[in-house]
Amino acid sequence: xxxxxxxxxxxxxxxxxxxxxxxxxxxxxxxxxxxxxxxxxxxxxxxxxxxxxxxxxxxxxxxxxxxxxxxxxxxxxxxxxxxxxxxxxxxxxxxxxxxxxxxxxxxxxxxxxxxxxxxxxxxxxxxxxxxxxxxxxxxxxxxxxxxxxxxxxxxxxxxxxxxxxxxxxxxxxxxxxxxxxxxxxxxxxxxxxxxxxxxxxxxxxxxxxxxxxxxxxxxxxxxxxxxxxxxxxxxxxxxxxxxxxxxxxx
Numbered sequence: 001x002x003x004x005x006x007x008x009x010x011x012x013x014x015x016x017x018x019x020x021x022x023x024x025x026x027x028x029x030x031x032x033x034x035x036x037x038x039x040x041x042x043x044x045x046x047x048x049x050x051x052x053x054x055x056x057x058x059x060x061x062x063x064x065x066x067x068x069x070x071x072x073x074x075x076x077x078x079x080x081x082x083x084x085x086x087x088x089x090x091x092x093x094x095x096x097x098x099x100x101x102x103x104x105x106x107x108x109x110x111x112x113x114x115x116x117x118x119x120x121x122x123x124x125x126x127x128x129x130x131x132x133x134x135x136x137x138x139x140x141x142x143x144x145x146x147x148x149x150x151x152x153x154x155x156x157x158x159x160x161x162x163x164x165x166x167x168x169x170x171x172x173x174x175x176x177x178x179x180x181x182x183x184x185x186x187x188x189x190x191x192x193x194x195x196x197x198x199x200x201x202x203x204x205x206x207x208x209x210x211x212x213x214x215x216x217x218x219x220x221x222x223x224x225x226x227x228x229x230x231x232x233x234x235x236x237x238x239x240x241x242x243x244x245x246x247x248x249x250x
Contacts, residue, residue, distance in 0.1 A: 001024065003025075004051070006020065006022055006051055008059070013098070024073070024076075028102075029102055029104070033219070033225070036074070037217075040075060040218060057089060060093050070090050070097055070098070078104070084115060087117040088117065101124070102126070103163070104167070106163050110170050113170065122178070124180075127151045128196040129151065129165060149161060150193065182194065184233060186227065203243060206248075209236065210249075
C-alpha cells in the first residue's frame, strides 16, 4: 500500500465525524483539473515521500478515542488489491471507514460493502453518463468526426461507463451512508451537463456540487481557468435539489 500523505485531523472530509485522511497513490483517471498529480502521475509518485504501514498504524493506535474515522482517498484507492486487508486492520482498531472513489472498480466496491468494511462512500461523478461530443480526428489529412463520451473528455482516458453505472447502483442499494459529488469545471461542465448528471443518478440520498479550484492542476492550462461563481452553482442546485434527499454546494 503506497501511502503518500496523511492529514492527521479533518472535520470536513467525513460528514459529522472527526477523522484522519489517508492519501493512497495511483489512479486510472487523468482528469485535467485534478490537483493531486503527485498521487496520479508515476514520475511524481516516485518522488513523493512515503509513510510506512507500520508508522500509519502506530499513529492510529495513538488516536483511538480521539478520532471517529478514517477517510481513504487518492488517487483511486479501489485499485489496490490489498485494500480489504488494509481496511480490516483499520476496523480492528475500531475506526469507522469512509471510501472516496471514482467508481471505476465496482467489484472492489461491492466486496468492501459485502464484507462490511466501509461505513460511508463518496463517489465522484465526472460527467453525464450518456452524453457524447464530436471531435475531429485527422486521418490521411482528412478530418473525420468521431464520437467521444463526455466522461472520456472529463477523465482523459477511455472509460467503461457500464462499470461506472454499476458502482452507482451498488452504492445506492448498499444500505450504508453515501454521497455522489461532482467537481464543476468551466470548459468541462455546462449547466445542462450538471442537470443531466443529476437525472442520471437520481434518486439518491445526497449529491454535492464542488467548485473547481485552479491550483497545481494535472494539466497546467487549467490553472488559468476561473471557477464558476457560487451563485451560478446555487442556481443549478435549485434546478435539481428535488431529486435528492440532500443537495448542496460545497
